[in-house]
Amino acid sequence: MGERFDYGIWTSNIYYGCSQKSEQFKDAVEKTNLDRFLMITTSGGLNQQRTWISDAVVAAYILNSTLVVPKLDNKSYRKDQSNFSDIFDVEWFMSYLSKDVSIVKELPMIDGRFVHPHPTRIPRKCDVECYESRVLPLLEKKKVVMLTKFDYMLSNNLHADLQKLRCRVNYHALRYTNAIREMGKRLVERMRIKSEWYIALHLRFESDMLAFSGCNFGGGDKVRRDLERMRTRWDTLPQRSPDKERREGRYALTPEEVGLLLRALGYGDDAHIYVASGEVYGDENTLLPLKQIFPNTHSKDTLATTEELAPFASYSSRMSALDFIVSNESDVFATNNNGNMAKTLAGTRRYFGHKPTIRPNFKKLYRLFLDRGNMTWEEFVSQVRTHQVGFMGRPNDSKSGKGEFYEDPTDCICVDTNYSNIQTHNQSQNDSQSHSEANTHIAQDNISDPDIKDHEQVIYKEHNVCLTRYDRNEKQTLGDDLPIRSKFVEGEGRGEECHLANE
Incomplete structure (x- = not known):
């Protein structure tokens, strides 16, 4: 493809993802209380859902609870009716994490009866102590807790083993369907x-x-x-x-x-x-x-x-x-x-070798x-x-950004x-x-190369001519001859400049 840039704007480097648990990290069979069940409903688009699912697994581990496979948001702007198993390989998800966290597809009967989940909300960026003080007592009493509005409900700063669990979920367990x-x-x-x-x-x-x-x-x-x-x-x-x-x-x-x-x-x-x-x-x-x-x-x-x-x-x-x-x-x-897909992919590409990512x-x-x-x-x-x-x-x-863990999973990257x-x-x-x-x-x-240089100068010059011609007459409608402007931009100069909300 033309000239290759050997400096590395097309290539990665010597870093790689490492999310293995330490010897101090207890397996699910050692710590899960079989009478406790944690439920969540994710919000937002696909990349937000990946984040909240990963956080929910860590929350279940903190609370020594069985996680019920999360429900996906079906009420957002796009009203996507997909279930977890329509997007992710649910069998792989449960199998891959089986030693870390107990996971079930549906809430089972408890003591021979169906238990209605107890809904509750917790503060954003809740850490381990926060979960243990706010949610654990409810689990002990109600058996089944539903964390509502589950977004950004887990602190960015956790013990390294919990951060690595996040990475095992996000980069390995959350595999798309075949x-x-x-x-x-x-x-x-x-x-x-x-x-x-x-x-x-x-x-x-x-x-x-x-x-x-x-x-x-x-x-x-x-x-x-x-x-x-x-x-x-x-x-x-x-x-x-x-x-x-x-x-x-x-x-x-x-x-x-x-x-x-x-x-x-x-x-x-x-x-x-x-x-x-x-x-x-x-x-x-x-x-x-x-x-x-x-x-x-x-x-x-x-x-x-x-x-x-x-x-x-x-x-x-x-x-x-x-x-x-x-x-x-x-x-x-x-x-x-700087939306959620951009942040999630930035973190994913860091994890898999710092592949070039332009923000x-x-x-x-x-x-x-x-x-x-x-x-x-x-x-x-x-x-x-x-x-x-x-x-x-x-x-x-x-x-860049606010330093969310999934954007920069530092604890899971080795050289x-x-x-x-x-x-x-x-x-x-x-x-x-x-x-x-x-x-x-x-x-x-x-x-x-003189030819390449001349070609780019022409593009840039035409671009500037287009802007100059356009800005001189704010009532002018852009014609087909203007090379670098979108045809939907009609009639009022460049107008207000502003941001797009995150995904």
């Missing part, structure tokens, strides 16, 4: 046929996320009316200052912006991109700027037939699972947002994209690479001791490098 894995494998194989290397881009630009964001990304009156209509579905949406939210880094990049980011980081226009997303607002018109920057753009719908996708197409979680598989198998994963430095890129019409392509590239130091999925990267000397040497080099030198370590400069 049907999902086989379809996911087929999609990966078709990407590999097209190219030796590929980038998976998780693109959050669905209508509900735009509605939650409170903005329209310059979409004009029609888009504004559409989103206002959608916002009426939720009575509790907070009022935000769009400019402040974007300035503080709580927003998502547009398809155009994330395309320019990847190009500036060294990926040529021959790179193949797999777009992992739901139904993008504006459809092809919205994706047009990305496809003009990266013509080799693919998705589930372009790689598979309608008949092949039919068993999954009506279920958002199953479609998301397919995207998860293709994204995790990619050589590079990039995202335009935008939203705060720094905000000003850069705002001013990009006033600089040359070389200046833009230089600043992008400077801002992205620490956001490329390297072992020593600064941590190959055969390479310890290399690691020490590299760390020494990193400590001695100046910030400007670190700039060149983001990617090899792939615009040294």
Whole structure:
């Protein structure tokens, strides 16, 4: 695929996941009280559900209880009616964790009768002492406890053995069903046929996320009316200052912006991109700027037939699972947002060898994209690479986001001791490098070839001309001749800039 970047923007390194239990970790048979049952109902989308299921297993271990296979959220915005066994291999889940935690598919009778679960809520980020003081007495009295609103209900900071249990659940026990894995494998194989290397881009630009964001990304009156209509579905949406939210880094990049980011980081226009997303607002018109920057753009719908996708197409979680598989198998994963799938995949890729994972430095890129019409392509590239130091999925990267455990499972990552000397040497080099030198370590400069350089200059120049022509007349409608702007952006300049809510 054109020029290969040997520095490693396509490759991983010497780290690997390690989640083995210590000798002090007691097996389920030693500690489970057979008269106690813990139940939860997960909330949110697929990646939130993975997190809450993993946390529920740890909670059951803390409480010496049997876990009833969690119920999945069927009442969210997408109203996916899938059960646990429709998405995950339930037999594998129970078997893999059998020595760690006792798990049953359904709540059995207790003392010859059905017991109605006692519902209760606990504080967020509850630690071991919190569970033992708040939930354990209820279990001893009621026998069956249902933890409601089970999200973020377990502390990030736990003993290493409990953290490793989290990793065993999330990275090993939660295996997708055979049907999902086989379809996911087929999609990966078709990407590999097209190219030796590929980038998976998780693109959050669905209508509900735009509605939650409170903005329209310059979409004009029609888009504004559409989103206002959608916002009426939720009575509790907070009022935000769009400019402040974007300035503080709580927003998502547009398809155009994330395309320019990847190009500036060294990926040529021959790179193949797999777009992992739901139904993008504006459809092809919205994706047009990305496809003009990266013509080799693919998705589930372009790689598979309608008949092949039919068993999954009506279920958002199953479609998301397919995207998860293709994204995790990619050589590079990039995202335009800081939502749950982005965080979960960032942690998964750290666990499986720190595979390159590009997370935008939203705060720094905000000003850069705002001013990009006033600089040359070389200046833009230089600043992008400077801002992205620490956001490329390297072992020593600064941590983005709020530091959730599943985003950065530090207790479950080890380094190959055969390479310890290399690691020490590299760390020494990193400590001695100046910030400007670190700039060149983001990617090899792939615009040294005059033809490639001229081509990228043309793209950037056309992009700036488009913006200049557009911004001079706020009432102008974008025509087909404008190369790097989405056709759904109509009529009112760039408009308000604001963030998309997390998944």
